[in-house]
Amino acid sequence: MLNPYDVETLEAKALRVREHIIRLATAGGCFLGASLSCADLIVYLYTHFLNVSPANFDDPQRDYLFLSKGHDVPALYATFVEMGWMPEARLRNHLQTHDHIYWHPNRGVPGIEFHSGSLGHLLSVAAGVAYDCKLRGQDNKVVVITGDGELNEGSNWEALLVAHAYRLDNLLIIVDRNEFQANVETEALIPLEPLADKFAAFGCAVERVDGHDFGALHEALHHFPYAANRPTVLIADTVRGKGLPSIARRADRWFCNFTQEEVADLLLELHGADKADLISEALMVR
Amino acid sequence: MNYEAALQEIVLSDARYVVMTAENRAAIRHLPARLNGRFLDTGITEQTMIGMAAGLALRGRVPICHALATFLTMRAFEFIRTDVGIGRLPVKLVGGVPGFLSDGNGPTHQALEDIALMRGIPGMQIFCPADEADLVLGLRAMLESPHPVYIRHTGGTAVIEHQPDFAIGQAETVLNGRDLTLLTYGMLFREAHAAAHLLSERGYSVRLLNLRTVWPIDEQAILQAARETRLLVTIEDHFLTGGLATIVSELLLRHQVMAPLLPIALDNRWFQPALLDQVLAVEGFTGPQLADRIDTYYGDKYA
Numbered sequence: 001m002l003n004p005y006d007v008e009t010l011e012a013k014a015l016r017v018r019e020h021i022i023r024l025a026t027a028g029g030c031f032l033g034a035s036l037s038c039a040d041l042i043v044y045l046y047t048h049f050l051n052v053s054p055a056n057f058d059d060p061q062r063d064y065l066f067l068s069k070g071h072d073v074p075a076l077y078a079t080f081v082e083m084g085w086m087p088e089a090r091l092r093n094h095l096q097t098h099d100h101i102y103w104h105p106n107r108g109v110p111g112i113e114f115h116s117g118s119l120g121h122l123l124s125v126a127a128g129v130a131y132d133c134k135l136r137g138q139d140n141k142v143v144v145i146t147g148d149g150e151l152n153e154g155s156n157w158e159a160l161l162v163a164h165a166y167r168l169d170n171l172l173i174i175v176d177r178n179e180f181q182a183n184v185e186t187e188a189l190i191p192l193e194p195l196a197d198k199f200a201a202f203g204c205a206v207e208r209v210d211g212h213d214f215g216a217l218h219e220a221l222h223h224f225p226y227a228a229n230r231p232t233v234l235i236a237d238t239v240r241g242k243g244l245p246s247i248a249r250r251a252d253r254w255f256c257n258f259t260q261e262e263v264a265d266l267l268l269e270l271h272g273a274d275k276a277d278l279i280s281e282a283l284m285v286r
Numbered sequence: 287m288n289y290e291a292a293l294q295e296i297v298l299s300d301a302r303y304v305v306m307t308a309e310n311r312a313a314i315r316h317l318p319a320r321l322n323g324r325f326l327d328t329g330i331t332e333q334t335m336i337g338m339a340a341g342l343a344l345r346g347r348v349p350i351c352h353a354l355a356t357f358l359t360m361r362a363f364e365f366i367r368t369d370v371g372i373g374r375l376p377v378k379l380v381g382g383v384p385g386f387l388s389d390g391n392g393p394t395h396q397a398l399e400d401i402a403l404m405r406g407i408p409g410m411q412i413f414c415p416a417d418e419a420d421l422v423l424g425l426r427a428m429l430e431s432p433h434p435v436y437i438r439h440t441g442g443t444a445v446i447e448h449q450p451d452f453a454i455g456q457a458e459t460v461l462n463g464r465d466l467t468l469l470t471y472g473m474l475f476r477e478a479h480a481a482a483h484l485l486s487e488r489g490y491s492v493r494l495l496n497l498r499t500v501w502p503i504d505e506q507a508i509l510q511a512a513r514e515t516r517l518l519v520t521i522e523d524h525f526l527t528g529g530l531a532t533i534v535s536e537l538l539l540r541h542q543v544m545a546p547l548l549p550i551a552l553d554n555r556w557f558q559p560a561l562l563d564q565v566l567a568v569e570g571f572t573g574p575q576l577a578d579r580i581d582t583y584y585g586d587k588y589a
Contacts, residue, residue: 060345107373114344118368124334125369128341128349135323155365159334166326 002218006048010214013082014043015270018243020078020091022266028095029257029283030103031071033240033247037178037211038145039075041236044217045143045174046079054085054110063140066126069147070104070116072176077101080111120153122146123173127163130171141224143172149181152190157202160231164203167229172221173204175233176211178240182254183284199233211236246275252282289313289441292422293350294320296429303429304342307352308335310382313439314352332362339377340369348376348429355381355397355438356388363403370434371407377434379404384414384438385523386557386565387473393556397438402528404436405501411454412501413437416475419444424452424498440473445480448496457504463491466584467511469530470521471497477566478521480573481580488581503533505541512538512545516588519548519580523571526551548583550576 002010017039024030042065046052050063067076077094080086086109093099100108104117116122126144133140146156163171177195179186186192196206205226210216217236226232241248244266247256258266258280265276287295290313297303298320305317306326318325328335332353339349351358358381359366370377381400388395404410411433415421418441428435431454449458461482470478475496482494493515495507512518520530531549538545550571557569566572570579 114340115368115372118364121337121365121369124337124365125341125344127334128338128343129345130341131326131338132342132345132347155333155337158331159337162328162331162334162338165329 002215007214010043010047013047014040017043017075017078017082018270019267020081020088021074022244022263022270024074024077024091024094025256025266026258026260026263029255030074030094031254032074032256033180033253034069034072034147034176034178035074036242036244037238037240038072038176039078039242040212040214041145041174041176041217041238042075042079043082044214044221046083048218049221050141050143053083057110060136061138061140064113064126064129064142066113066116066122066142066144067105068116068122068144069119069150069176072147073103073105076105076112077109080109085111119147119150120155123156124159124162127159127166127168127171130163130168131166133170134166134168140170141172142170143174145174145176148175148177148179148186148192148195151175151192152181160199160202160204163231168231169225169227169229171231172224173231173233175235176238177235178238179249180240180251180254183251185251195235199235203230204233205230206233206235208235208237211238212242243270244276245269246278252284255283256280257283287422289418289421289425289439290316292425293317296426297321297324297350302346302348304347304349305352306335306339306349308332308357310353312382313380313441332357333365336362336365336377337369340365340373340375343370343373343375343377348378350378350380350429352380352382354395355384355400356395359397359400359403359436366434367407371409374409375434376432378429379434379436380439381436382439384440385472386562386571387440389562389565390559392559396556398523398525398552398556399528400436400438401500401524401530402532405528405533407434409433410501411435411499413499414471415440415498416448416472416496417442417444420448420496420498423448423450427452427454438472442473442476445476452498454499455502455504456498457507458496458498459493459507460496461492461494463493464515465491466517466519466580467493467495467515468519468521468580469495469497469508469511469534471500471530472523474521474523474571477571477573477576481576484574484577485580488577490584497530500530500533503537505537508534508537509541509543512543517546517548517584519550521550521571521576524551526553546587548580550579
């Protein structure tokens with residue numbers, strides 16, 4: 001069990017991560033909602049679950065985290081800053097041509113395992129890594145975070161068939177279940193529920209958790225793998241735009257490019273002030 | 287030595303290699319038992335095979351992926367482009383029954399744009415061996431290349447003794463005549479070779495290049511042929527668009543070399559499915575048909 005001090009520390013870290021993320025939602029903007037929905041997950045994984053750090057990037061026995069949907073990468077940049085792996089100043093290079101900090105992950109940022117952005121790719125890439133770990137008799141954990149809308153892509157289900165066939169119980173798939181595709185609610189477009197049953201039918205061992213509750217995440221992850229010979233799936237119920245009531249669960253707040261003033265108001269909102277008055281247009285295409 | 291034996295020898299000599307297939311074991315049927323965990327069959331899942339190959343490559347492996355050329359290069363195209371291409375990973379792709387070799391399967395199985403597609407991926411190298419012996423001669427170089435590689439698998443029997451020194455980007459000069467040059471690759475080398483001999487009997491001094499790697503291509507050999515002979519003929523079982531005819535045209539333009547070019551390829555259409563010999567005959571790609579076509583073209587041009 002996480003002690004109250006741990007929870008407090010995690011919450012403080014996650015709050016700072018959200019601040020970094022919100023500051024990226026201007027001067028070109030970013031996919032703000034999805035970054036905020038997975039922020040707690042990513043903070044928890046790097047601080048309490050994964051054996052990975054700049055000190056062991058070259059160690060074949062370290063753990064892996066793949067971010068499959070990709071457009072939530074601001075959460076990764078911000079977590080790296082809070083872990084002390086990346087200088088905070090580097091966030092100011094967002095969308096600058098002299099750096100590699102842009103809307104989707106890439107290996108130009110140390111700590112990022114692989115590029116993504118085209119949906120439905122990294123489950124199979126992670127399965128390849130997990131297969132190799134098994135082949136070498138190593139017990140690394142291989143984690144892949146997928147979106148929920150991303151699960152529309154058939155390649156995910158194809159990769160699951162193969163991961164199950166090869167008994168990749170070192171593979172952990174975490175679904176950031178924020179209930180939105182890009183511009184539409186998942187259940188209103190291509191319904192995914194009952195999602196746990198679908199994964200179970202593909203041979204995975206499945207649990208479901210509140211993706212913003214660190215205590216619950218800790219409980220859900222400390223007994224990984226859930227079953228021998230089966231890939232583990234953890235469906236993390238999250239809120240798109242978590243922390244910012246003015247954009248939370250709003251279909252029209254997918255990609256956000258706000259003014260400096262709006263960002264300042266959103267930072268106050270994150271800390272409990274009234275909802276920000278957002279006048280910038282909602283963007284449907286990126 | 288056949289492809290499977292050559293592959294086995296290389297793979298067993300270096301633990302980096304992993305042999306993969308999307309359930310197409312025709313050319314590698316004895317390897318599962320001999321490679322154990324380093325043989326990975328992902329089932330009929332070309333996309334997943336390529337994604338997993340990328341993951342294996344991130345771990346320092348060199349995966350060698352087998353599937354039919356159409357499904358490998360087209361079903362999984364975006365995985366090859368995005369995971370392997372952008373990742374610049376040394377994943378090796380071996381496409382089965384490309385071009386005319388799909389004989390009776392029909393258009394679903396006709397890989398006639400595979401070279402165009404693979405060449406569109408930065409860093410990709412493409413090897414189109416004339417026959418199994420040629421494939422075996424080039425295999426090690428292609429596997430050891432740090433680049434991603436597409437091999438257009440050809441299993442036929444050789445009609446010549448190939449020159450053993452193989453280098454990526456270097457053609458095999460089989461005949462070195464001065465009137466016209468036949469540029470070809472893959473299974474049609476056999477027919478081009480027959481055509482070259484028929485043309486020689488008719489008094490032509492023929493140059494015949496087996497290109498081996500079409501990308502990168504042997505620029506020097508082609509430019510030299512353009513300058514030294516009076517006609518270039520490209521012969522390929524590929525669409526006219528995006529294959530050898532395109533590569534040669536781009537090369538000549540880039541170097542501002544003017545040369546007559548007769549492109550023999552499939553012009554904007556799939557071919558009539560049948561057994562291979564009949565396909566070649568009905569499509570006009572047998573040695574004698576090629577010889578007649580080239581003879582007529584040359585005669586009209588230089589009469």
